[in-house]
Structure formats: structure tokens, C-alpha cells
Amino acid sequence: MAMAPVNDSVTVHRLIDDPYPVYAQMRAHTPVVQVPSVKRTMLTKAEDCRMVKDNPALFSSNDPTTPMEKAFEAHTLMRKDGEEHLRERNAMMPTFSPRNLKTIWAPMYERYAAEYLDRLPRGEVVDLFPTLAGPLAARILAECMGIPDASDEQMQFWSQALIDGAGNFGWFDEPFERVARANKEMNRVIEGNVERAKAAPDQSALSVMLNAEDPIPWSQIVANIKIAIGGGINEPRDALLTIIYGLLTNPDQLEEIKATGNWSAAFEEGVRWVAPIQASSRLVLEDTEIRGCDIPKGTVVMTIQASANHDEDLYEDGHLYNALRKSQPHQSFGSGPHHCMGTHMARMTVGRLLLPILFERFPNMRLENPEDVVWRGFGFRGPINMPVRLN
Amino acid sequence: MPCITFIAADGAETVVDAGTGDSLMQVARAHNVDGILAECGGEMMCSTCHVYVEGDWLDRTGTADEDERDMLDFAPCEVTDASRLSCQMKITDDMDGLVVRLPERQV
Numbered sequence: 001m002a003m004a005p006v007n008d009s010v011t012v013h014r015l016i017d018d019p020y021p022v023y024a025q026m027r028a029h030t031p032v033v034q035v036p037s038v039k040r041t042m043l044t045k046a047e048d049c050r051m052v053k054d055n056p057a058l059f060s061s062n063d064p065t066t067p068m069e070k071a072f073e074a075h076t077l078m079r080k081d082g083e084e085h086l087r088e089r090n091a092m093m094p095t096f097s098p099r100n101l102k103t104i105w106a107p108m109y110e111r112y113a114a115e116y117l118d119r120l121p122r123g124e125v126v127d128l129f130p131t132l133a134g135p136l137a138a139r140i141l142a143e144c145m146g147i148p149d150a151s152d153e154q155m156q157f158w159s160q161a162l163i164d165g166a167g168n169f170g171w172f173d174e175p176f177e178r179v180a181r182a183n184k185e186m187n188r189v190i191e192g193n194v195e196r197a198k199a200a201p202d203q204s205a206l207s208v209m210l211n212a213e214d215p216i217p218w219s220q221i222v223a224n225i226k227i228a229i230g231g232g233i234n235e236p237r238d239a240l241l242t243i244i245y246g247l248l249t250n251p252d253q254l255e256e257i258k259a260t261g262n263w264s265a266a267f268e269e270g271v272r273w274v275a276p277i278q279a280s281s282r283l284v285l286e287d288t289e290i291r292g293c294d295i296p297k298g299t300v301v302m303t304i305q306a307s308a309n310h311d312e313d314l315y316e317d318g319h320l321y322n323a324l325r326k327s328q329p330h331q332s333f334g335s336g337p338h339h340c341m342g343t344h345m346a347r348m349t350v351g352r353l354l355l356p357i358l359f360e361r362f363p364n365m366r367l368e369n370p371e372d373v374v375w376r377g378f379g380f381r382g383p384i385n386m387p388v389r390l391n
Numbered sequence: 392m393p394c395i396t397f398i399a400a401d402g403a404e405t406v407v408d409a410g411t412g413d414s415l416m417q418v419a420r421a422h423n424v425d426g427i428l429a430e431c432g433g434e435m436m437c438s439t440c441h442v443y444v445e446g447d448w449l450d451r452t453g454t455a456d457e458d459e460r461d462m463l464d465f466a467p468c469e470v471t472d473a474s475r476l477s478c479q480m481k482i483t484d485d486m487d488g489l490v491v492r493l494p495e496r497q498v
Contacts, residue, residue: 054432086434093436098464264467268498327496329428339431344438344465347498 004032004041004293012037015378019278020319023307032293038169038378039065040281040302041295046311046331048290049303052282053336056081059282061338063300066281071165071179072230074223078338085337091216092224095144095205096341101348104203109140109349110357117361120390125368128244128386133237140349141232145225146197146204150189155233158182162230167379186229190222232342235276236350238382243270243355245383246321248367253323258359266323267351272330273321278306278381280334305331306381364391393487397424397442400495411484415477415491416440426493433478438465439497440477445490449473452480452489468494 007030010022015038026033026044034041043049052059062079069075077088094100116136120126138155142148150158165179190206197207205228209221216224243266247254257266284299295301309330310318316325333340340346359365366389367373373383392408395418399405409418419427419440428439441463444452452475455463459479463470477491 098461102464264498327498329430329497333430333437335430336432337434339434339436341436343430343436347465 001289001292001294004034004290004295005030006034006036008036010035010037012378016376019306019378019381020310023304023310024319027307027311032291032295035302038302040300042279042302042304043290044304044307044311045291046308046314049305049308049331050335051290052301052303053280053331053334053338056337058285058288059301060285061085061282063281063283065300066166067168067171067176068166070176071162071168072223072226073183074219074226076223076227077220078227081337088216088220088224089337089341091209091212091221092205092228092341094208095203096345098344100203101344105140105144105345106348106353108143110353112136112139113354113357117357120362122362122390125387125389128388129237129241129384133240133386134233136354137233137236137240141228144204144232144345145228146202146206147189147193147225149193154185154189155229158186158226159229159233162226163234163380166230183226186226187222190225228342231277231340232345234380234382235340235342236346238274238276238380239267239271239346240350240354241383241386242274242276243267243350244358244365244386244388245367245370245373246270246273246323247359248365248388249370250321250323253321254359257323261356262323263355264347264351265327266355267347268327268330269321269323269325271332271346272309272315272328273318274375274381275306275309275330275332276380276382277332277334277340278377279304279379280338303331305334362390365389366391393482393484393489395482395486396488396490397426398445398490398492399426400493409482409486411482413482415442415475415480415482415489417478418482419477424493426497427477428497429478431478435459435462435476435478438462438476441466441468441470441494441497442475442477442480442491443471443473443494444475445473445492448486448489448491451483451485455479466494467496467498 023044031045060081077085134156135152138152142150142155161179161182164175168175201207201211280303281300287297288295333343376384395409397405405424407422416429430439431437459476
């Protein structure tokens with residue numbers, strides 16, 4: 001058997017700016033490929049990505065070469081396996097239980113959504129990234145985490161700092177300095193809520209973890225909250241903006257969704273089309289092979305769910321947004337033990353609540369110049385602006 | 392090997408031999424049964440492996456416990472007394488002939 005081919009020509013900048021044509025080429029010619037610029041072996045077929053995620057005994061989340069530990073000032077559950085991972089994950093699970101989602105977080109989200117939508121001006125062009133998608137995701141997350149005194153601005157700054165720090169594969173100084181500042185602030189705000197959460201327990205993550213019968217260590221309580229901050233803002237934000245773009249640039253689909261009320265389909269298609277988390281790393285624990293290529297122990301493979309979601313084996317015209325396509329499974333929430341904890345939260349808040357409210361309130365919303373929308377990101381991807389005229 | 396029949400929402404039947412000790416979800420995935428997504432891989436976190444157990448088979452498969460019922464709340468299709476998460480159903484020898492129906496969609 002032979003090692004996977006090497007692709008020397010793909011740069012990180014290319015992947016950040018316009019990765020989909022690169023992945024299409026890879027799927028067609030080199031579905032398993034070593035990419036020196038990211039120091040990973042990329043897997044671009046849906047079947048391979050799913051196989052890796054579903055097989056944690058062979059493909060470990062504990063990749064020691066990432067800057068994540070430095071950024072989070074902790075070894076977090078994202079980079080753990082087995083019982084250790086499960087214990088930390090389960091500590092936070094009750095917050096996201098179906099009952100809590102329905103009875104606490106959904107009604108709260110609806111109230112905040114109405115409040116944030118009330119602030120948007122009609123008749124003029126407004127960028128929904130900083131005015132709606134970012135702050136609303138920040139607000140509900142602050143409440144869920146049990147740090148309601150954290151401002152929308154703080155939450156968004158922390159989130160970006162954690163993302164940039166954890167993705168700082170160049171090991172540059174600035175992202176680490178910024179995330180160090182963010183960590184200091186986060187630690188202060190989280191600690192500042194401890195007494196309140198102990199005195200008046202609620203269903204927030206801080207309270208649930210602190211007041212558990214057999215609590216996890218304080219360091220991991222803090223780490224869990226940071227993981228949620230690092231992942232819980234950009235993903236619903238980017239998903240929302242992607243779906244808005246998809247629907248506004250396909251008015252026939254929008255009309256059909258309005259008629260059927262199947263906003264969940266619009267949501268699922270949006271996260272399939274441009275996965276907010278595009279790639280994940282796994283450390284290979286034993287020599288193995290994938291699609292005929294030798295994968296030695298110690299290799300770090302990267303599942304490219306962005307590519308898996310466009311795989312020609314599963315989707316016709318996968319590069320197009322089509323909210324009316326026959327429902328197909330996608331890998332945007334991952335699979336296996338690290339399946340996204342916020343999945344149900346995102347499906348409910350963005351898919352079932354916000355989209356219908358938004359398009360009901362602004363039935364004639366228009367994206368006048370779709371070409372003005374800028375997309376960016378390799379590990380995480382979404383539009384960085386969404387200038388629409390609200391009416 | 393117990394023989395299991397999956398009936399899709401459109402009526403298409405898939406009949407497979409199942410290994411005892413596996414979960415029904417694992418059996419479905421191993422045989423590429425469409426309609427079982429099993430996003431979380433069997434950790435009871437996602438509610439995308441929902442099935443309806445046919446007729447009297449519930450006597451042998453058992454019904455969903457409280458945690459499973461809570462998670463079934465996330466299923467997009469109607470949840471009935473016959474609803475189970477297939478990741479929580481372990482195949483035993485006395486399930487030979489089991490028939491389950493699949494919902495129209497899992498998300």
C-alpha cells in the first residue's frame with residue numbers, strides 16, 4: 001500500500017477564502033490527501049469522515065499538537081476520549097435537556113429575539129451580522145451558561161478570542177495575548193456568578209455543574225463554559241446568516257418554505273451547504289488504511305465535513321443551496337461521542353423559532369447585492385456581513 | 392441470527408440478519424438502512440434513530456424509559472407508545488422476526 005498523495009499547492013489562505021472548489025477537486029482525484037500547509041491528512045468523502053468520527057477507539061480527539069490547550073488554559077473535553085470525556089460532557093448535559101429547552105430556553109429566546117428585532121430599522125440597509133445574528137446568539141448563551149451579566153460585546157469578544165487562539169496554528173503572539181486577556185475576564189465573570197448560582201440554583205450550566213452531587217473539578221467547570229462560549233456563538237450566528245443568504249437568493253424556495261412552514265428544512269440545508277464547523281482533527285492511534293492509503297499511527301487526520309456535505313455520492317448539485325431538496329443526512333453537527341451538544345438548541349432556536357419570526361416581521365427583506373456578502377473561514381466558516389434592506 | 396424487518400415510511404421493506412448483542416441502530420447502520428441517521432452514534436444524545444415497534448413486539452423489546460422518552464421529545468415526527476430510540480434496543484435471540492417502522496424523517 002502507498003501513503004496518501006501530497007498536495008503542496010493548497011495554501012491556508014486559499015482554504016480560508018474559497019475552499020469548496022479545492023475540496024471538489026480532492027473528492028474527484030485525491031479524496032485522502034496530505035496537506036502540508038495545515039499539517040494534516042484531509043479526508044473529503046462523507047463515508048470516510050463519518051467512519052472516523054464514529055470510531056473514537058482508533059481516531060482519538062486527543063490531538064496534542066493543537067494550540068487549543070494554550071488558548072483555553074485547560075485540557076478541555078473537546079480533546080478527551082472515553083469516560084473522561086463523557087463525565088465532563090454529562091456534567092453540562094442537564095442544561096440542554098429537552099425539558100429545559102422547551103420550558104426555559106425557547107421562551108427566553110423568543111423574548112430576546114423579539115427585543116433584538118424591535119431595534120432593527122426598516123427601509124434602510126442594515127448588516128444583520130453585528131445587529132442581530134451575533135448579539136442574539138451571545139445573549140441566549142450567556143443566560144444558558146449562567147453568566148447573564150456578561151454583555152453581548154464581551155461574549156462575542158471572548159468567543160472570537162478563543163476561536164482565534166485555538167486556531168492559531170502559526171503560534172503567533174497576538175492571538176494568544178488576546179485570548180489571555182479574554183480568559184482573565186471570563187474567569188472573573190464566571191467566578192462572580194458562583195455565589196448566586198449556589199444560593200439560587202437554576203438550570204444554567206454553571207449552576208447545574210456546581211450543584212451536582214459529584215461535581216467535576218472547578219477547572220473543568222470553567223473549561224466547559226469556555227468551550228460553549230467558543231462554539232456557541234459563531235455557529236448559530238453563521239448558520240442563521242447562511243440560511244438568510246440561501247433563502248434571499250432563492251426567492252422561489254423562500255416562498256415555498258413560507259407556504260409550508262417547513263423552516264427546519266431551510267435550517268438543515270443551510271448548515272449542510274456551508275457547515276459552520278468545516279473541519280475536525282483526530283489523532284490516529286494505530287496504523288490503519290483509508291480508501292487504500294496507508295495512514296500510520298501518529299498521523300493527524302482531518303475530517304472535512306464541509307466537503308462531506310457536498311459529496312457527489314450523496315447530493316446532486318451539493319454546491320447549491322436548495323431548501324427543497326430531498327432530505328439528506330449531513331455531518332455539520334458531527335457524529336459519535338463528540339456530537340455537537342448545541343444541536344437541539346440550534347435546531348430549535350434558529351430553525352423553528354427565529355427564521356419564521358424574522359421572515360414574518362420583514363416579509364419583503366431584500367439582499368440587494370448578494371455579491372457584497374463576504375464569506376470567510378477554514379475551520380469555521382460563514383458570511384462576515386449580511387447587508388439586507390428590511391421591510 | 393435474529394431476522395429484523397425495517398419498513399420505511401414509503402412502505403419499502405429491508406430485511407436483515409442481526410447480531411445478538413448489537414443495538415438495533417448498529418444493525419441498521421451496518422446494513423445501510425435509509426432513515427436511521429444515528430448522528431450521535433448511540434450515546435442517546437440526538438434522537439435521530441427513532442423507530443416504531445410493530446404490534447406485540449413491544450412485549451419483548453420493552454418500552455422507552457424516562458430518559459429515552461425525554462430525548463424522543465426532539466424527534467420531529469409523532470412520538471407514540473411504540474416509539475423507541477433504536478440505539479437503546481439491544482438485539483436478543485427472542486427478537487427473531489422483529490418488525491419496526493421508520494418515521495418519515497429524523498430531523
